[in-house]
Amino acid sequence: MKVLAAMSGGVDSAVAAARAVDAGHEVVGVHLALSRMPGTLRTGSRGCCTIEDSSDAWRACEKLGIPFYVWDFSERFKADVVDDFIAEYSAGRTPNPCMRCNEKIKFEALLDKAIALGFDAVATGHYAKVTENDDGTRELHRAATWTKDQSYVLGVLNAEQIAHCMFPLGETPSKELVREEAAERGISVAKKPDSHDICFIPDGDTRGWLAEQIDMEPGAIVDAEGTQIGEHEGSQAYTVGQRRGLKLGRPAPDGKPRFVLEIRPKENTVVAGPKELLxxxxxxxxxxxxxxxxxxxxxxxxxxxxxxxxxxxxxxxxxxxxxxxxxxxxxxxxxxxxxxxxxxxxxxxxxxxxxxxxxxxxxxxxxxxxxxxxxxxx
CATH class of the missing domain: 2.40.30.10 (Translation factors)
Structure with a gap:
């Protein structure tokens, strides 16, 4: 098969591509440029899709002896992931940008282009499995190892997309084995730390970032009965279950901490109360x-x-x-x-x-x- 390997610059995607090569497929590596900030650099395990990641992906492809390309999906990423993230918070909801990225970028935009170019499948470093039934239909399943399973973030895939997905790491028992395999293959990212946090907010300060994107106005924090117990600087910066940062002026009658129960954006109100009401x-x-x-x-x-x-x-x-x-x-x-x-x-x-x-x-x-x-x- 002709396989397009999505190369993030991390160890998982590099080993996934290597296994696709070992399986005899014709493999081409591609790294997605999702940001138009050329100065963006990775800081430890924070951030992804950076200049450093692109270079690491290129070096992995060079080691594997496969072609390497960079595809610019930055406009699509801004519209479908970043702008969606802002819109959801503005509406009082708590979005998952990784789900939107998998849905709209890594498997919709990428897969559509791959198929248009004649590729049969897209391979990624996700820990998940695809099985085929007797009637030819395919199913998405958890990875062999629960602790590494990433099927949750792939739940947005549809039947047509699953039919063209390849997850070479699905049966691998641990990340340590993947790192060991990368080291044995001479892949330079064998010890590279995993990325975490939201990739377009690499410093991890979601509230501060949102404050620059959304016009926020102060409003009331109320309890479940509607009595005001404090003030906030913008309801969009809160999320259900949050405890820190409420700065309530009136303690709870029982002295126990209170949590965000609900965001009401139309009223610009945050509802807070005891943990059991969560x-x-x-x-x-x-x-x-x-x-x-x-x-x-x-x-x-x-x-x-x-x-x-x-x-x-x-x-x-x-x-x-x-x-x-x-x-x-x-x-x-x-x-x-x-x-x-x-x-x-x-x-x-x-x-x-x-x-x-x-x-x-x-x-x-x-x-x-x-x-x-x-x-x-x-």
């Missing part, structure tokens, strides 16, 4: 997509059993789900068997059955049976 057991979701063939109940509106995961490294929880159709747009409804805390609108809810990724939805509402100040979802 418990939620009912979620609705929009932008529903299926990672392969949808479950039969998707068309009938019947309940089906799932495990739900709301963060990349969170444990899944048992739940039941069904699909409603409002104005022809599918809406996911999930009832959790046990409560979760700190669930915020804008986060991505990924559905599993066993190791299989069923699909995902962007959380629209998250409600708790303990909350009496907000309406329940019918």
């Amino acid at each position: 418990d939620i057991d009912l979620i609705t979701g929009i932008r529903l997509s299926w990672a392969g063939t949808p479950v039969p109940q998707a068309e009938t509106g019947e309940w089906f059993q799932i495990e739900l995961q709301i963060r990349a490294h969170a444990d899944p929880v048992p739940a039941q789900a069904r699909v409603e159709y409002a104005d022809q747009a599918p809406r996911l409804v999930v009832e959790l068997a046990e409560p979760l805390q700190g669930v915020a609108p804008g986060q991505t809810a990924v559905m599993y059955q066993g190791t299989r990724v069923l699909g995902q939805s962007t959380i629209d509402t998250a409600r708790s049976r303990h909350r009496t100040d907000v309406p329940a979802v019918s």
Whole structure:
């Protein structure tokens, strides 16, 4: 097969490309330029897609003896990831830019271009697996090792995209083995630290960055009964579950810390309260997509059993789900068997059955049976 290897400049993508070469595929490496700031440099494990990363990707391809290209997706990245991130926070939601990047850039824009150029598949360094059924349909599954599994951030992939995906690291037991393999192959990034945080906010100061992008106005922090207990400098800079930075002038009656329960952007209000009110057991979701063939109940509106995961490294929880159709747009409804805390609108809810990724939805509402100040979802 003709395979396009997405080269981030890290050890995982380098070894994934090397394994694709070993498998006998015709491999071409490509690094995505997502920023137009030529002075951008990596700082330790902060940031990615930098000049340093591009150079590391080139050196890995040179070592593997495969062609290397840089594709400029910076305009698409700004529109589909950065601008979306700002818009979501402006609306009082907490987005996951890595999900949007995988959905819109790494697998939509990249894969579309790869197929147009005659490639059969795109290989990445994600820890996940793709299996093929007897009828030729393909499914996305968790990696062999739970601690390295990255299937959550791939939950946005659809059936057509999964059909052209290759994840050579899916069966690898540990990152240490990948680093050892890179060292044995003479790949220079064998000991390079993993990147973390939001790539376009490399200093990690999300609140400070948002303050430069969004016009924020001070407003009230209220408790669940609506009584003002403090002031904020801009509701968009807060997220559900947050404890630090509230600067409340009135202590709680029981003396316990309070957490952000809800953001109300139209009122420019932040609702804060005790930790137990963070418990939620009912979620609705929009932008529903299926990672392969949808479950039969998707068309009938019947309940089906799932495990739900709301963060990349969170444990899944048992739940039941069904699909409603409002104005022809599918809406996911999930009832959790046990409560979760700190669930915020804008986060991505990924559905599993066993190791299989069923699909995902962007959380629209998250409600708790303990909350009496907000309406329940019918």
